Amino acid sequence: MPSAKRSHRVGIARLSPCCRIVLAVAVWALAACQSAAANDGIAARDERLRQRLSQGVLRWGGDAEGGAPYQLRDPHDPSRVIGFEVELADALAEVLAQRLKIPLMAEFVQYQWESLELGLLISKDYDCIISGFEVTPARRENMLFTRPYYTYAEQLVVRADDHHINSLEDCLDKAVGTLAGSSAERLLSARGVREIVAFDGQIEPYLDLELGRLDAVLLDSIIALYYASINPKLKYVGGVTDPGSYAIALRPDDVDLAQALDEALGVLIRDGRLRAIFLRWHVWNDQQSALATGEDRSAQLAGLGFTSDGAPAADVADITPADAVDIHIIASSAQLWTIRQYAPLLLKAAGMTLLLTVCSMAAAVCLALPICLARLYGPAPLRWAALVYVEFFRGIPLLLLLFVLYFGFSGFDVQMSAIATAIVGFGLNYAAYEAEIYRSSILAIPVGQWEAGQALGMTHATTFRRIILPQALQTALGPMTNDFVALFKDTSLVSVIAVRELTKEYLILSRSSLKFLELGLLTAALYLCMSVPLGYLSRYLESRFKAGR
Amino acid sequence: MSTTSTPLISVVGLCKRYGPRVVLDNVHFAVKRSETVALIGPSGSGKSTLLRSLNALNQWDAGEIRVGPYTLQADMAAQRNGAAVRQVRRLLGMVFQDFQLFPHFTALDNVAEGPRQVLNLSRDEARTRGRELLDRVGLAAHADNFPHQLSGGQKQRVAIARALAMQPHGLLCDEITSALDPELKYEVLDVLADLKRDGMTLLLVTHEIGFARKAADRVVMLADGGIIEEGPPEQVLDAPRSERTRQFLSRVLA
Ligand SMILES: Nc1ncnc2c1ncn2[C@@H]1O[C@H](COP(=O)(O)OP(=O)(O)OP(=O)(O)O)[C@@H](O)[C@H]1O
Ligand SMILES: [Mg+2]
Numbered sequence: 060m061p062s063a064k065r066s067h068r069v070g071i072a073r074l075s076p077c078c079r080i081v082l083a084v085a086v087w088a089l090a091a092c093q094s095a096a097a098n099d100g101i102a103a104r105d106e107r108l109r110q111r112l113s114q115g116v117l118r119w120g121g122d123a124e125g126g127a128p129y130q131l132r133d134p135h136d137p138s139r140v141i142g143f144e145v146e147l148a149d150a151l152a153e154v155l156a157q158r159l160k161i162p163l164m165a166e167f168v169q170y171q172w173e174s175l176e177l178g179l180l181i182s183k184d185y186d187c188i189i190s191g192f193e194v195t196p197a198r199r200e201n202m203l204f205t206r207p208y209y210t211y212a213e214q215l216v217v218r219a220d221d222h223h224i225n226s227l228e229d230c231l232d233k234a235v236g237t238l239a240g241s242s243a244e245r246l247l248s249a250r251g252v253r254e255i256v257a258f259d260g261q262i263e264p265y266l267d268l269e270l271g272r273l274d275a276v277l278l279d280s281i282i283a284l285y286y287a288s289i290n291p292k293l294k295y296v297g298g299v300t301d302p303g304s305y306a307i308a309l310r311p312d313d314v315d316l317a318q319a320l321d322e323a324l325g326v327l328i329r330d331g332r333l334r335a336i337f338l339r340w341h342v343w344n345d346q347q348s349a350l351a352t353g354e355d356r357s358a359q360l361a362g363l364g365f366t367s368d369g370a371p372a373a374d375v376a377d378i379t380p381a382d383a384v385d386i387h388i389i390a391s392s393a394q395l396w397t398i399r400q401y402a403p404l405l406l407k408a409a410g411m412t413l414l415l416t417v418c419s420m421a422a423a424v425c426l427a428l429p430i431c432l433a434r435l436y437g438p439a440p441l442r443w444a445a446l447v448y449v450e451f452f453r454g455i456p457l458l459l460l461l462f463v464l465y466f467g468f469s470g471f472d473v474q475m476s477a478i479a480t481a482i483v484g485f486g487l488n489y490a491a492y493e494a495e496i497y498r499s500s501i502l503a504i505p506v507g508q509w510e511a512g513q514a515l516g517m518t519h520a521t522t523f524r525r526i527i528l529p530q531a532l533q534t535a536l537g538p539m540t541n542d543f544v545a546l547f548k549d550t551s552l553v554s555v556i557a558v559r560e561l562t563k564e565y566l567i568l569s570r571s572s573l574k575f576l577e578l579g580l581l582t583a584a585l586y587l588c589m590s591v592p593l594g595y596l597s598r599y600l601e602s603r604f605k606a607g608r
Numbered sequence: 609m610s611t612t613s614t615p616l617i618s619v620v621g622l623c624k625r626y627g628p629r630v631v632l633d634n635v636h637f638a639v640k641r642s643e644t645v646a647l648i649g650p651s652g653s654g655k656s657t658l659l660r661s662l663n664a665l666n667q668w669d670a671g672e673i674r675v676g677p678y679t680l681q682a683d684m685a686a687q688r689n690g691a692a693v694r695q696v697r698r699l700l701g702m703v704f705q706d707f708q709l710f711p712h713f714t715a716l717d718n719v720a721e722g723p724r725q726v727l728n729l730s731r732d733e734a735r736t737r738g739r740e741l742l743d744r745v746g747l748a749a750h751a752d753n754f755p756h757q758l759s760g761g762q763k764q765r766v767a768i769a770r771a772l773a774m775q776p777h778g779l780l781c782d783e784i785t786s787a788l789d790p791e792l793k794y795e796v797l798d799v800l801a802d803l804k805r806d807g808m809t810l811l812l813v814t815h816e817i818g819f820a821r822k823a824a825d826r827v828v829m830l831a832d833g834g835i836i837e838e839g840p841p842e843q844v845l846d847a848p849r850s851e852r853t854r855q856f857l858s859r860v861l862a
Binding site: 505507508510511512513514515516517518521525526529530533 | 663702704709711726771774
């Protein structure tokens with residue numbers, strides 16, 4: 060059980076003293092758990108797992124923006140996610156359900172690929188990562204990995220008419236595209252390639268290569284298969300290099316589940332189900348023999364489609380199952396998807412955008428008033444505090460704020476949902492701007508209005524509430540509406556904390572179908588439908604109040 | 609009226625400086641109940657400063673101000689919005705040169721707002737009082753108009769009604785006709801003459817020498833930090849004793 064052994068190798072050296080103590084306790088507890096498991100055996104572990112999975116779902120994190128063959132939108136129904144890892148997760152849940160005799164379903168959790176580790180470890184939005192997640196020494200220090208479920212390798216791709224680049228060595232002073240945060244990117248920098256262009260999506264590097272903005276692209280061979288091999292303007296150079304492993308990552312304390320998934324993978328390898336998934340997705344190749352390890356290696360090899368000495372079994376590679384996916388799946392998405400299929404998805408995401416914007420603005424508008432009052436009329440310490448608030452939240456990027464709010468407070472008891480975090484983050488940030496708008500609007504009211512109120516015998520507070528504030532709000536309405544419109548667009552930042560709003564949905568759909576323009580126009584139209592009426596309202600109100608002066 | 613002899617307002621030794629500039633230098637001054645006093649003087653002589661002090665809209669450096677039973681001491685910052693200040697403001701209404709109507713309220717609500725917020729009248733009571741006062745200044749038909757829909761003279765009459773709504777004993781008016789076209793001045797001056805007839809105490813800063821001559825019981829000439837001359841209008845305006853007054857009048861009347 061390799062995963063059980065790995066749990067001892069949590070990267071203690073890198074952590075702060077406080078974390079080290081916590082970890083030491085955790086490691087001790089883990090050791091205690093393991094010895095307990097050894098004592099009362101598998102039955103006790105299975106009982107703990109039944110408790111652990113009593114909700115009937117195994118939540119796994121991935122990014123459907125990633126695309127084929129990992130996870131992508133179904134060309135026949137863009138509301139569904141398909142991919143070889145989706146089938147793997149479903150099969151694993153099935154094996155676990157049988158073994159534990161409980162109902163269990165795999166549930167895909169959409170996440171930003173770069174944040175998958177944070178979503179697992181810190182906000183605990185899912186139980187495990189299954190997302191082309193490479194096993195690296197650094198990751199092993201923080202997470203528990205199961206045995207590998209796939210052996211990947213890197214494939215260099217150039218333009219078909221390029222005769223100068225024949226290997227990675229020819230690329231050292233060329234512009235090479237790859238995926239941000241991938242092992243291919245790490246490989247390129249380790250080899251000293253000078254100009255590495257790292258993208259968020261896997262289609263973009265190949266598009267740029269085709270357009271001549273890049274000289275080569277290095278990515279996992281199964282990505283190349285879906286995005287480059289089908290493109291006659293591109294060609295593979297050299298064989299695959301630098302193999303590595305994808306495995307399922309779990310939290311370090313999730314030993315029971317890690318062991319169970321590890322065993323379930325063994326089952327899928329031996330009984331040929333994993334091979335069937337590979338074949339259906341065209342990702343079976345002779346490097347997969349490396350997946351067979353341990354005592355019953357020959358049984359595993361057989362299940363994977365190899366002879367006992369590791370050679371491919373007779374014509375397994377030529378078998379194309381009847382239900383194999385179309386290798387042109389991305390292109391067929393573009394053809395099959397109709398506006399009636401994806402418009403509802405975009406509309407739903409636009410609903411999320413609207414919800415976020417309205418709630419955040421409401422929060423900001425309410426919060427801004429006390430801040431502005433403190434800044435204008437508070438005693439010195441309060442005035443300073445309000446000033447610091449305004450400068451702080453105006454001065455830091457929203458993205459940073461959202462990230463810190465979502466992942467930075469996980470040690471505390473309050474665990475906010477991603478949507479709540481987004482509303483709090485936007486609310487805090489925009490309150491700083493609204494407070495300044497209030498402030499300048501209040502200061503713009505002529506001092507004579509204060510005097511007129513006071514000459515009637517009103518107190519300061521009454522004068523403010525009845526005379527000054529209503530006029531200031533009228534003045535503030537125009538600039539506030541402008542901020543409202545700006546907030547519509549700013550909400551697209553929340554995809555970093557895995558809220559699926561309009562822009563993220565657009566990115567996912569367009570990367571699954573390459574309908575960048577068509578979907579982009581529709582998305583833009585949705586944004587405009589929300590923001591243009593607001594802009595008009597703002598101008599109307601402004602002109603009305605100007606006439607009233 | 610028996611109270612006519614006791615002063616409603618008395619100013620004792622008022623001093624006011626702006627930086628090195630002495631604006632009011634030990635001013636003594638009183639206004640009896642139901643008296644109409646016209647305050648005249650060259651620009652910058654401190655007329656507004658004196659008037660605003662009576663409503664505690666600016667501070668002063670020495671001296672005290674007595675209004676009815678209330679006394680305001682010099683430059684007590686805490687008093688600026690204290691209870692005594694608010695009582696003084698209730699006794700003395702203020703009308704401004706530039707109206708300072710509340711632009712977000714109708715004429716009626718402008719008048720009713722003070723009684724509602726300060727006298728705690730119900731909405732209906734306050735509006736009834738508002739209507740009566742608008743009627744009194746001849747604006748019953750404009751109750752629902754917003755300030756920007758009114759002419760200057762109408763605005764100033766709403767402002768007078770607004771001050772009257774607090775049922776003050778006296779009214780402080782700082783050049784309330786000088787922002788108005790000549791033909792509109794009379795509607796405002798007529799209202800003032802009306803108030804005078806009803807026994808309202810009026811302290812008017814004005815350049816309307818004709819109106820002062822007709823309506824004022826007393827004219828006070830302020831210049832160079834103090835009261836240069838005071839007396840009945842026919843004396844101060846027609847036969848001034850001080851050269852300074854004569855100079856000023858010749859310039860105003862020219
Ligand atoms: N807030 C202030 N800061 C500094 N100086 C001021 C301030 N207010 C008034 N002054 C000065 O005090 C003096 C008296 O001003 P005040 O407004 O009382 O004069 P006034 O007699 O009303 O003049 P006018 O006939 O022009 O209205 C002027 O010299 C003016 O410049
Ligand atoms: Mg003045």
